Amino acid sequence: MEPVVEHSMSHNGFLVILSYLIAAVSAYAAIELARRVNSANRSTQNVWIIAGGATLGLGIWSMHFIAMLAHEVLRPITYSVPLVLLSVVIAMAGCMFGFLIVSRRTTRPALIGAGLVMGGSIASMHYVGMAALQGVTTSYNPWLAALSILIALGASLVALWIGFFSKYTQKKMHMELKVFFSLLMGVAIFGMHFVGMLAATFTFVETDRPFANAIEPSLLAWLVTAITILLFAIFFLSLTLDRHLRKREFIQATILDSTTDAVVTTTKDGMIQYANTAFYRLFDEVEQDAFFQDYHPSLTINQPFHEPRRVDLDDRTIEVTSYPLKGETMDQVLWFLRDVSETIASQRLVEHMAYHDTLTDLPNRHKLERILAEHIQIEDPVACLYIDIDRWRFLSDMLGHHGSDELTMQIAERLQVTIHPDDILTRVGSSEFIILLFDKRSTLAKQKAEKCIKAISQPFDIDGTTVELTMSAGISHYPKDTKSAEELVQYARLAVHESKRTGKNQIKEFEDESKHQILRTVEIEKALAQALDRNEFSLVYQPKVSLTQNRLEGVEALLRWNNRELGHVSPTDFIPIAENTGLIHPIGNWVMRESCRAWVRWNKSGVKPFTLSVNVSPLQFAREDFVESLQAILDETGMDPMFLELEVTESSMLSYEESTREKLTQLHQFGILISLDDFGTGYSSFRQLRELPVQVLKIDRSFIVNLFTDRNQEAIVRSMIQLGHNLGMKVLMEGVETSDQLEWLLNEQCDYVQGYYFSRPLLEKDVVKHVKSVTTYIEFGKTRA
Structure with a gap:
C-alpha cells in the first residue's frame, strides 16, 4: 500500500471557497447569536442558545466535510454514516454548552471554560469526521494535530470574547465590523481544518466488499450543502424576523417609556409582566416588587374593568384604569396609571373661579x-x-x-x-x-x-x-x-x-x-333704557328772575319723561335710576345738546340773550372727558358759552377737590358760569367755597318751605345769603311760590329767585312769548308796603 500525504493533494477550488464562506457565515452567526443571548431574558436566551448553537455547530461541521470533499484524492472514499452523525452532534452540543456557560456568568473562568468546551467540541468534531473515512487509514503528526486543536480553542475564545466580553457587547456593532470579524474568524476556523488536514497521512486499504453504513461523497456533498443552506436560511430569516420584532418592541417600548402615563401589564393575580419607566417613577422606586398590588395598599386587582378609580398617594392623586387582554393565548390585564393631581387642582381652580x-x-x-x-x-x-x-x-x-x-x-x-x-x-x-x-x-x-x-x-x-x-x-x-x-x-x-x-x-x-x-x-x-331711542324725553324751561334788576335773568332746563306704558315719570323717580345704571351719561348729553339748540333758536328770534342753566349730574361731572364733551356740544350747536350756566350739586363739586378745581377752572376760562346747586344739603366748608370758581349759590327749596314757621330756618337762610355775598357770589332761592316769601327775600337782598310765583316751567315755543310779554316782575312799592 502506498501512502498519500495531504499537502501534496490537489483541491477543488469551488469547494474550498464554499467551505471558507460557510466558516465566515458561521462566525457571523456566532456574533449575532451572542448579541441575542446578551439582550434577551432567561427564557428567550435558552431558545437562542439552542437554535444558534445548533446552527453554528452545523455550519462548522458542514465547512469541515465540504473542505474534505474538496480534496480530489479523497473523493472516491465513502464515509461512515454513524460517525458523520456523531461528529455533527458533537459540534452542535459543544457550541450550545459553550454559549450556555458564558451566558450564565460573564467571568474570566466562565470564558475559559466555555472556550475549552466549544474549542474541544470543534476539534473533536474534526477528528471524529476524519475517522468517518472508509477505505483508508489515517496517521497524524502530533505537533500539527496539537496546533489544530489550539487554533480551535483560540478561535472559540476569540468568538466568545467578542460576543460576551468586548466593548461591542454594550454598544451596537456596525455591519462592516461584524463582517470583518466574521471573515477573520472564518480564516481561523478554516485554518484549524487546514492544519488538521496537514497533520494527517492517509494510507488506502484495498477491499473487495463494500463498507457497511457508507455514504457516497457526492451524495454527502449535496446533502451537507442542502441542509446547511436550509438551516442558514432559517437562522438568518429568524434573525431578520427577530430584528423586525425587536425594532417594533423598541418603538413600542420607547413610546411607552416616553409617555407620562404609567403602563403595566399583569397576570390575573397581579404579577407584573411589563411596566414602563413612568410606573416606577410614579412610586419613586426601581423595579423590585413582582406584584402590582404590592406597590401601594390602595391598588387592587379586583377593580372593575374600564372604570377609572382614583387613589390617593401621599400628596398626589392617581387615576387607575384597567382593561382585559384576552385572545392569542393571553389572559392578562392592562393597567394605566395617571397622575391627575394637577388636573384636579386645575379643575378646582376653574370651579373656584367660576363660583368666586x-x-x-x-x-x-x-x-x-x-x-x-x-x-x-x-x-x-x-x-x-x-x-x-x-x-x-x-x-x-x-x-x-x-x-x-x-x-x-x-x-x-x-x-x-x-x-x-x-x-x-x-x-x-x-x-x-x-x-x-x-x-x-x-x-x-x-x-x-x-x-x-x-x-x-x-x-x-x-x-x-x-x-x-x-x-x-x-x-x-x-x-x-x-x-x-x-x-x-x-x-x-x-x-x-x-x-x-x-x-x-x-x-x-x-x-x-x-x-x-x-x-x-x-x-x-x-323702560328708561329705551327712552332715548323712543324719543320719550322732552325739556321745559323754568324762568329765573333777578330781584335787583327786576327782569328775566335766564331759564333753567328741566327734563321731563312721558312713557307710553308708565305715563309721566317724575325726575325724582328716574334720575337716581339713571345714575345707578349709567344711563345718566347719554341722557345728560342729550339734555345739554337739545337745550343749547333751543337757546340758539331763541337768540335767532331777536330777543335779548339770557342765561341758560343746565343741571349736571355728579356722574357726568366726574368723567375725565366731561370738559371735552361739553366743548364738542358747544361747537356743534353754536351756543355762546358766555350765556351757559352749569348747575353742579354741592356733593359732586366738593368731592376730590384737585380734579374738581381743574375742571371748574377750565370751564371758567371758557366763560361758562358755575352755580352750586342744592346748597345747604351737603357738607361745604368756608375754605372750599372760597377756593372754588363758583359764581352762584343756589339754595335748595327745602329751606323756604318752613321759612315762617321755624325761626331757626329763617336764621339759616339769612346766613346762607350773607355767606354767598361775603364770598362774592350771587345767591338764588328756588321754590318761591308766595308774595310773602318774595318780600322776605327782597328784604334780605337775595339776588335771584325762581318758582311758581312767577311762572311754571315753559315749553320751548312759549319762552319767547314770555320774554316779550313780561317786561317787569316786581312792583317795588307795592311789595315793600
Missing part, C-alpha cells in the same frame, strides 16, 4: 344660586340681605379703575369682618353684596344691616384720598316672602330700590304692601 369673584375672592352670583338652592331644598329659613353702595358710578369715575378696585376690596374686607362664621357674604355686582343668614340667624338680618352701615360709614383711604360712603340695604325672607330662590334675591333687590328713595344708609324690608311701588321702580329701570 375674581377681585374679592368672595362667592359670586352663581355660587349664591347653588347655596340658596341647597338650603331651600331642605326648607331651611333664609334671610337675604342685599347691600348696594350709594353713588358708586360717580365714585368709580372719580377714582378710576385701580382706585375703584381698591375701594371694592376694602369694602369686602369690612363686610367680611361683620358677618358670623355661619353667614355667607357674596358679591353680585360692582357695588352690590348679598349676605345670607340661615335658620335662627335669619331673624337677625336687620341688626346685621345696621352693623354693615356702621362699618361702611367709616372713612376709606384710597391712595391718599379720603372717601366717605353710604349704603342702601334691602331684606327679604324665605319662606315668609317667597318660595323661590330667584324671587328671594329679586325681592331683596327691590327693597334696596325702595330704601334709596327714602335716603342714605336706609334699611328696607320687603313687604307685600310696597311690592307695587317696588315693581314700578323695576319697570322704570327697564
Whole structure:
C-alpha cells in the first residue's frame, strides 16, 4: 500500500471557497447569536442558545466535510454514516454548552471554560469526521494535530470574547465590523481544518466488499450543502424576523417609556409582566416588587374593568384604569396609571373661579344660586340681605379703575369682618353684596344691616384720598316672602330700590304692601333704557328772575319723561335710576345738546340773550372727558358759552377737590358760569367755597318751605345769603311760590329767585312769548308796603 500525504493533494477550488464562506457565515452567526443571548431574558436566551448553537455547530461541521470533499484524492472514499452523525452532534452540543456557560456568568473562568468546551467540541468534531473515512487509514503528526486543536480553542475564545466580553457587547456593532470579524474568524476556523488536514497521512486499504453504513461523497456533498443552506436560511430569516420584532418592541417600548402615563401589564393575580419607566417613577422606586398590588395598599386587582378609580398617594392623586387582554393565548390585564393631581387642582381652580369673584375672592352670583338652592331644598329659613353702595358710578369715575378696585376690596374686607362664621357674604355686582343668614340667624338680618352701615360709614383711604360712603340695604325672607330662590334675591333687590328713595344708609324690608311701588321702580329701570331711542324725553324751561334788576335773568332746563306704558315719570323717580345704571351719561348729553339748540333758536328770534342753566349730574361731572364733551356740544350747536350756566350739586363739586378745581377752572376760562346747586344739603366748608370758581349759590327749596314757621330756618337762610355775598357770589332761592316769601327775600337782598310765583316751567315755543310779554316782575312799592 502506498501512502498519500495531504499537502501534496490537489483541491477543488469551488469547494474550498464554499467551505471558507460557510466558516465566515458561521462566525457571523456566532456574533449575532451572542448579541441575542446578551439582550434577551432567561427564557428567550435558552431558545437562542439552542437554535444558534445548533446552527453554528452545523455550519462548522458542514465547512469541515465540504473542505474534505474538496480534496480530489479523497473523493472516491465513502464515509461512515454513524460517525458523520456523531461528529455533527458533537459540534452542535459543544457550541450550545459553550454559549450556555458564558451566558450564565460573564467571568474570566466562565470564558475559559466555555472556550475549552466549544474549542474541544470543534476539534473533536474534526477528528471524529476524519475517522468517518472508509477505505483508508489515517496517521497524524502530533505537533500539527496539537496546533489544530489550539487554533480551535483560540478561535472559540476569540468568538466568545467578542460576543460576551468586548466593548461591542454594550454598544451596537456596525455591519462592516461584524463582517470583518466574521471573515477573520472564518480564516481561523478554516485554518484549524487546514492544519488538521496537514497533520494527517492517509494510507488506502484495498477491499473487495463494500463498507457497511457508507455514504457516497457526492451524495454527502449535496446533502451537507442542502441542509446547511436550509438551516442558514432559517437562522438568518429568524434573525431578520427577530430584528423586525425587536425594532417594533423598541418603538413600542420607547413610546411607552416616553409617555407620562404609567403602563403595566399583569397576570390575573397581579404579577407584573411589563411596566414602563413612568410606573416606577410614579412610586419613586426601581423595579423590585413582582406584584402590582404590592406597590401601594390602595391598588387592587379586583377593580372593575374600564372604570377609572382614583387613589390617593401621599400628596398626589392617581387615576387607575384597567382593561382585559384576552385572545392569542393571553389572559392578562392592562393597567394605566395617571397622575391627575394637577388636573384636579386645575379643575378646582376653574370651579373656584367660576363660583368666586375674581377681585374679592368672595362667592359670586352663581355660587349664591347653588347655596340658596341647597338650603331651600331642605326648607331651611333664609334671610337675604342685599347691600348696594350709594353713588358708586360717580365714585368709580372719580377714582378710576385701580382706585375703584381698591375701594371694592376694602369694602369686602369690612363686610367680611361683620358677618358670623355661619353667614355667607357674596358679591353680585360692582357695588352690590348679598349676605345670607340661615335658620335662627335669619331673624337677625336687620341688626346685621345696621352693623354693615356702621362699618361702611367709616372713612376709606384710597391712595391718599379720603372717601366717605353710604349704603342702601334691602331684606327679604324665605319662606315668609317667597318660595323661590330667584324671587328671594329679586325681592331683596327691590327693597334696596325702595330704601334709596327714602335716603342714605336706609334699611328696607320687603313687604307685600310696597311690592307695587317696588315693581314700578323695576319697570322704570327697564323702560328708561329705551327712552332715548323712543324719543320719550322732552325739556321745559323754568324762568329765573333777578330781584335787583327786576327782569328775566335766564331759564333753567328741566327734563321731563312721558312713557307710553308708565305715563309721566317724575325726575325724582328716574334720575337716581339713571345714575345707578349709567344711563345718566347719554341722557345728560342729550339734555345739554337739545337745550343749547333751543337757546340758539331763541337768540335767532331777536330777543335779548339770557342765561341758560343746565343741571349736571355728579356722574357726568366726574368723567375725565366731561370738559371735552361739553366743548364738542358747544361747537356743534353754536351756543355762546358766555350765556351757559352749569348747575353742579354741592356733593359732586366738593368731592376730590384737585380734579374738581381743574375742571371748574377750565370751564371758567371758557366763560361758562358755575352755580352750586342744592346748597345747604351737603357738607361745604368756608375754605372750599372760597377756593372754588363758583359764581352762584343756589339754595335748595327745602329751606323756604318752613321759612315762617321755624325761626331757626329763617336764621339759616339769612346766613346762607350773607355767606354767598361775603364770598362774592350771587345767591338764588328756588321754590318761591308766595308774595310773602318774595318780600322776605327782597328784604334780605337775595339776588335771584325762581318758582311758581312767577311762572311754571315753559315749553320751548312759549319762552319767547314770555320774554316779550313780561317786561317787569316786581312792583317795588307795592311789595315793600
